[in-house]
Amino acid sequence: xxxxxxxGFPIDITELELVMLxxxxxxxxxxxxxxxxxxxxCKGYAFLEMKDKEGAERAVEALDGTAIGDRVLSVxxxxxxxxxxxxxxxxYAGNFSPKPSYQKVGRPDEEIKKKRPRKQF
Numbered sequence: 001x002x003x004x005x006x007x008g009f010p011i012d013i014t015e016l017e018l019v020m021l022x023x024x025x026x027x028x029x030x031x032x033x034x035x036x037x038x039x040x041x042c043k044g045y046a047f048l049e050m051k052d053k054e055g056a057e058r059a060v061e062a063l064d065g066t067a068i069g070d071r072v073l074s075v076x077x078x079x080x081x082x083x084x085x086x087x088x089x090x091x092y093a094g095n096f097s098p099k100p101s102y103q104k105v106g107r108p109d110e111e112i113k114k115k116r117p118r119k120q121f
Contacts, residue, residue, distance in 0.1 A: 001029060002056035006063075007045035007074040022048060025062055026055015044071075047078070 006018065019028050031048040035041060050056040056077055064075040 001049045001051060002053050003047060003049050003078045003080070004056055004059065005045065005047060005074075005076045005078050008068075008071050009044060009046070009073055010069050010071055011042040011044050013042070013068075018046060018048065021063070022050070022059050025050075025059035027051040 004022075006022075009018070013033075015031050015033060018031055018033070022028050027050060029049045029051050031046060033046040034043045036043060050059065060075045060077060063073055066073045
């Protein structure tokens, strides 16, 4: 699967129209028009996947720079982002020490209790 970025198309275009446009150059497997989360209006760009590299390259050559209405289409093959390597989980990660440290906490001695000042009313 080859992923393409398509930008600059009219905001009223539908997925079906994009599939028909790109389907002339190869098999389109998925299409995702990016929309605003609140208004659900099209932002004017989309990502689509084509099944083979040759069809994707033909689509880029044929459609990149094509005018649709008053807008110019931009079609590019996207580069996959490298996935960051995950650090292995260790139980001593962060600021924790491997040996637990304990502090003994007990009741105060009787002498300390007697020395405490009391509130006077």
